[in-house]
Amino acid sequence: MLTPKQYKLLQYINKTIKETGCCPSFDEMKDAIGLKSKSGIHALIEALVERNFLRKLPHKARSLEVVRLPKLKPSSIVEEEKKREQALLDAMIEIPLYGKIAAGTPIEAIANENEKFAVPYETVRGGQFYALTVEGDSMVDMGILNGDTVVIKKSSTANNGDIVVALVDDSEATLKQIKKEGSNVLLIPKNAAYETRKLPASRVKIQGVLSSLYRSYF
Amino acid sequence: MLTPKQYKLLQYINKTIKETGCCPSFDEMKDAIGLKSKSGIHALIEALVERNFLRKLPHKARSLEVVRLPKLKPSSIVEEEKKREQALLDAMIEIPLYGKIAAGTPIEAIANENEKFAVPYETVRGGQFYALTVEGDSMVDMGILNGDTVVIKKSSTANNGDIVVALVDDSEATLKQIKKEGSNVLLIPKNAAYETRKLPASRVKIQGVLSSLYRSYF
DNA sequence: ACATATTGTTCTAATTTAGTTCTGCTATTA
DNA sequence: TAATAGCAGAACTAAATTAGAACAATATGT
Numbered sequence: 001m002l003t004p005k006q007y008k009l010l011q012y013i014n015k016t017i018k019e020t021g022c023c024p025s026f027d028e029m030k031d032a033i034g035l036k037s038k039s040g041i042h043a044l045i046e047a048l049v050e051r052n053f054l055r056k057l058p059h060k061a062r063s064l065e066v067v068r069l070p071k072l073k074p075s076s077i078v079e080e081e082k083k084r085e086q087a088l089l090d091a092m093i094e095i096p097l098y099g100k101i102a103a104g105t106p107i108e109a110i111a112n113e114n115e116k117f118a119v120p121y122e123t124v125r126g127g128q129f130y131a132l133t134v135e136g137d138s139m140v141d142m143g144i145l146n147g148d149t150v151v152i153k154k155s156s157t158a159n160n161g162d163i164v165v166a167l168v169d170d171s172e173a174t175l176k177q178i179k180k181e182g183s184n185v186l187l188i189p190k191n192a193a194y195e196t197r198k199l200p201a202s203r204v205k206i207q208g209v210l211s212s213l214y215r216s217y218f
Numbered sequence: 219m220l221t222p223k224q225y226k227l228l229q230y231i232n233k234t235i236k237e238t239g240c241c242p243s244f245d246e247m248k249d250a251i252g253l254k255s256k257s258g259i260h261a262l263i264e265a266l267v268e269r270n271f272l273r274k275l276p277h278k279a280r281s282l283e284v285v286r287l288p289k290l291k292p293s294s295i296v297e298e299e300k301k302r303e304q305a306l307l308d309a310m311i312e313i314p315l316y317g318k319i320a321a322g323t324p325i326e327a328i329a330n331e332n333e334k335f336a337v338p339y340e341t342v343r344g345g346q347f348y349a350l351t352v353e354g355d356s357m358v359d360m361g362i363l364n365g366d367t368v369v370i371k372k373s374s375t376a377n378n379g380d381i382v383v384a385l386v387d388d389s390e391a392t393l394k395q396i397k398k399e400g401s402n403v404l405l406i407p408k409n410a411a412y413e414t415r416k417l418p419a420s421r422v423k424i425q426g427v428l429s430s431l432y433r434s435y436f
Numbered sequence: 437a438c439a440t441a442t443t444g445t446t447c448t449a450a451t452t453t454a455g456t457t458c459t460g461c462t463a464t465t466a
Numbered sequence: 467t468a469a470t471a472g473c474a475g476a477a478c479t480a481a482a483t484t485a486g487a488a489c490a491a492t493a494t495g496t
Binding site for chain 4: 221257277278279
Binding site: 003005006035036037039040043044047058059060061 | 482483484485486487490491492493
């Protein structure tokens with residue numbers, strides 16, 4: 001099967017051919033995908049040809065043909081399955097409540113398997129999840145308050161702009177928005193009173209991505 | 219027969235390819251099935267390839283393809299699903315999701331009994347509850363954001379400082395902090411851009427008190 | 437046919453991401 | 467106790483991605 005870039009390019013090629021009737025040039029593709037050089041497009045196309053998703057004539061301009069597309073499940077089937085599973089999956093499930101997050105201790109170290117937090121099962125499908133109690137006000141501008149419970153999806157990777165549990169120097173866990181900047185990582189608090197931290201990527205481990213939030217008013 | 223981990227991994231790979239069109243990386247797989255190291259994934263994949271459930275291109279990243287799926291689930295997985303069905307009957311309760319709150323319409327008028335919102339049973343004992351989707355930013359300074367779901371306990375009274383669903387002139391329902399001032403009532407938004415409204419108590423009916431809040435980040 | 441513009445190919449090299457291998461720990465079982 | 471399976475963690479190897487430039491083949495207009 002395909003890598004994400006290969007998939008993106010294949011979709012673009014297919015869409016363009018469908019819409020315009022002719023195949024995009026390498027330069028158009030590199031712009032569409034967001035590359036600065038078309039050599040990368042060449043490599044992606046070679047891979048797609050090798051995997052039999054594309055066919056082409058060598059040295060012929062705009063001669064690509066889409067052989068097949070990765071078959072996504074038709075949405076009607078997805079809907080059907082969702083409905084059928086709904087009854088089963090709407091149940092509550094308990095996930096571990098690991099304690100408070102703000103600063104100081106890696107999460108594994110304070111893991112206490114006894115405490116649990118109940119969430120609807122459908123919200124924690126497709127991954128491993130845990131809950132944390134928020135301590136402090138470093139994220140108030142995104143509506144994450146002291147005392148809130150956040151549900152975190154375990155992951156060692158994240159996208160730019162995600163709110164993550166980041167472990168710094170194997171010793172300090174914090175909840176912050178993350179952005180990559182070359183070989184550095186920015187940990188961005190959402191409160192004007194706090195400052196963004198810029199750290200080499202090697203000092204920061206991602207322990208999970210914010211998935212949902214729960215707050216009680218009693 | 220497959221081991222539980224093998225079964226889970228195979229299902230995850232199949233689901234991911236069907237949904238996204240591209241193959242997950244070892245790191246994504248380890249997060250999804252709850253391993254901390256990808257060496258375990260390697261072993262599982264080797265086993266699945268050997269048993270002809272998976273196929274891959276040698277020396278290519280993200281090249282897995284699902285050959286077939288097992289007919290039988292490992293018994294431990296069956297057990298787990300049974301347990302979950304049981305949990306469905308025990309722990310969960312659904313409350314009506316009445317629609318959006320911001321302004322304009324009394325809640326009863328837009329009540330749609332079809333939509334439900336699942337919450338842990340313990341959190342909605344001792345009263346009648348319903349859920350609303352927040353629309354607008356008039357409460358952002360208390361961490362209540364556009365799109366959040368709030369759980370409201372039905373009540374016609376409230377304490378000073380409570381956040382309530384208030385019905386003004388039988389026509390307009392809003393979520394605001396409430397304060398009594400003699401024969402008047404203050405409806406206080408929590409956003410500097412909005413102004414507090416002061417109304418005679420006779421024009422304001424309380425429809426419920428904010429009990430908890432839920433937010434999803436996906 | 438000629439000149440010129442487009443388009444596709446190749447190469448080098450740096451960086452990031454992904455896959456493989458190995459070592460050792462732990463719990464289980466014979 | 468020894469054997470084994472499963473997994474964590476690190477070290478290592480390999481592939482994918484990206485950029486830049488040079489170049490080759492093709493297409494186009496005159």
